[in-house]
Amino acid sequence: MVDIIDGTENVSVHGIFNWILLLAIFSIITAIGNYIGYQHPMTDSLIGMGILSLITLVGVWMERELPFNISSIIYISVIGIVLAFPSMPTSAPLLHYVSQVELLSIVTVFLAYVGIGMGKSWDEFKALGWRAIIITILVIASTYLGSAVVAHIILTLTGVPA
Template sequence: MLKNLQEWVILFVIVSIMVLIGNWAGYDVMPLDALPGIIVLALISLIGLIIHRINPYKGIPSIAYIGILAFIITIPGVPGSEQIVEWTSKVNLLAIATPILAYAGISIGRSWTDFAKLGWKTIIVGMFVLLGTFLGSAIIAEIILRMQGII
């Protein structure tokens, strides 16, 4: 458990630095302004992972614990929730998603031989998934923007 905890902390520190830089470069939020929000998000994630690890029932994924914990501590009326919401609102979602997706890409890239074993059909399915996601997002954005009268 201690080895996992050390690995998680190192990973969260690396990702947090990347998020701070991305938030600063992409959204003009100074790193010191976003730092409290990054720390809160990393702590929530770390606590969720610990809960998942110590829970004997492994049927619930760790992301569920993280989401429930984040939901509970941001409920209006919970002591400190306003401050947590204020801090985390300075961290842009895309600044968080970018390093995580980069990490996923790197982990897939490290195992190209395993990926190649899946066959050419996997590449076609992946292309259709990406195309469907893009087109679905574009259609939803078009509908919403037209409903709001923006376009």
């Protein structure tokens, strides 16, 4: 069985269709979670997820089509920052709709997808052994700690009390 998105697909009609399908399913489930868990309007959440999905799709396309060896997360971040920059005409509507999407709703759907993926390759995961679990925990903890340190420094430099 072929994965919907395995990271090796070229930019083709089939590959783009798979990304759109995955992002649409992801967006609908996240919007439902926003509505149930946070009482955000379903239409605003869907529009917000549509914006995030479009930015993601463009970033993935740029990673695969541009001749630079740059990760799609960099492209996605830069596109989002530029579109949300206060002097951009896209800033106000983008911030309104994207603010209707709660991070925990996105993370919940993403972790469910990862869990399904892990279930499909459980034998491969078991072959990695206990060392992989320790490394995974250390990577997640280090990422969290690093993010907290950077956030604290930025908040301190901007005068926000910590």
